[in-house]
């Protein structure tokens with residue numbers, strides 16, 4: 001039974017898609033069967049693994065609103081053992097359309113049920129909001145993985161995020177655990193990064209992964225080539241950090 | 254009659270709040286009367302100008318859903334001529350609550366009507382989504398100002414954003430103009446930044462401000478001190494860039 005991990009934080013630009021893509025790719029490199037599910041209408045995770053959205057015959061939108069089986073929209077990537085359920089722009093209309101539907105929070109969980117056996121890990125990339133798409137992902141997930149940028153503004157939304165995780169656990173998904181917090185875009189040139197990490201460790205203790213993802217230009221260049229960092233520049237600091245994070249995720253079991 | 258500018262982009266972390274706060278502060282420094290309106294439940298613009306959310310007696314939530322006059326929730330900042338209509342965490346529930354309300358898209362526009370005379374500029378900071386809060390801001394605005402990060406992923410959501418602006422212009426606010434696009438977080442150490450700027454200028458032509466905001470650590474440190482960049486470090490590259498941008502905004506009239 002594959003483990004479902006939702007990568008979530010309503011603060012924008014903290015490294016959700018970058019973490020989802022690179023964790024998924026590193027797990028596949030460690031011989032795990034991985035499905036990356038793009039739940040963000042922007043579709044960054046989809047293009048981050050090199051999938052051309054113009055050539056798709058189906059997407060997560062069709063699964064959530066059109067009743068298509070998830071297995072029908074899944075496509076392979078150039079990375080062995082890594083498949084993706086892609087997002088396209090029509091997903092932008094999903095939140096409003098889902099409001100009126102039956103069991104609207106469970107549509108992704110129900111869709112994933114049929115493919116969980118076929119994968120070791122299912123990684124869900126969420127949009128920067130706490131609307132019905134993110135609630136669907138948290139309802140489907142075993143664990144939430146929260147990237148937090150080493151910046152002051154990133155600290156402000158945390159209580160809102162924890163509220164939402166607790167509400168989902170209470171009303172929709174009693175098994176949901178906060179798997180861990182990963183610090184991203186660490187910049188050694190400013191004390192700010194250290195201060196933010198200290199503050200986060202104070203709140204979350206050992207839920208914070210030891211691995212800290214540094215700010216690394218190669219990570220921001222890789223999506224333009226449609227490649228995860230381990231293919232774009234396997235010796236970069238970014239690649240090393242995501243390999244390290246993956247070891248920790250595997251060790252947590 | 255004050256000009257209303259909505260700072261908008263559903264891509265997360267592109268510098269919306271940083272641009273809203275620093276443009277507002279620089280306009281106030283140029284002797285304009287400015288109201289900064291925080292329409293993002295995260296409340297980053299509110300804390301970016303040093304307002305303590307715990308001490309507030311009212312917020313934008315009370316205006317949009319509780320029928321309180323906007324003038325009642327506006328608070329002063331330490332910057333002369335700069336006031337703020339603050340956001341608190343309860344705004345997070347607003348999108349769902351607004352769905353069922355009368356004239357739900359016009360609530361911010363109607364609320365701003367009574368205070369427009371008293372200000373030269375009203376700057377609206379939007380959340381990273383295209384839901385009812387952003388639609389309220391676009392419906393209230395004369396112009397949309399779009400920060401675009403000099404990164405690959407930032408290009409992907411642009412057509413979705415333009416769709417939304419066009420829909421709002423067609424159905425809700427015929428006077429809405431796309432004021433301009435400002436490139437942010439330019440990093441001279443990578444060709445990626447230049448490539449993204451070239452791509453954006455190809456699409457938007459002279460709507461793209463000449464001023465490019467560089468990646469500058471002082472800009473990310475300033476919010477932790479509750480100060481705009483011109484107070485935190487007035488000689489930094491970040492302060493220079495936002496003063497330059499302000500000159501261009503004023504020149505466009």
Ligand SMILES: Nc1ncnc2c1ncn2[C@@H]1O[C@H](COP(=O)(O)OP(=O)(O)OP(=O)(O)O)[C@@H](O)[C@H]1O
Pocket residue numbers: 011012013014015016017018019040044126127128184185186213214215216217219220221223238263264265266381404405406407
């Ligand atoms: N460690 C890093 N070093 C440098 N750049 C990074 C790093 N992680 C992510 N980036 C870049 O920063 C930007 C924001 O990251 P990303 O898009 O992954 O965040 P996100 O949380 O998914 O954003 P959104 O909230 O819009 O979904 C992207 O352009 C990405 O390429």
Ligand SMILES: Nc1ncnc2c1ncn2[C@@H]1O[C@H](COP(=O)(O)OP(=O)(O)OP(=O)(O)O)[C@@H](O)[C@H]1O
Pocket residue numbers: 010011012013128151152153154264265266267268269270271272293297379380381437438439466467468469470472473474476491
């Ligand atoms: N030019 C810059 N140089 C360095 N850091 C910056 C710059 N502009 C913004 N930042 C920092 O980058 C982060 C993202 O910026 P900001 O929060 O303003 O973006 P946003 O678009 O408002 O995000 P959200 O989508 O969550 O509302 C913040 O921590 C901010 O301090």
Ligand SMILES: [Mg+2]
Pocket residue numbers: 016017018040044125126127
């Ligand atoms: Mg993302």
Ligand SMILES: [Mg+2]
Pocket residue numbers: 269270271293297379380
């Ligand atoms: Mg913001």
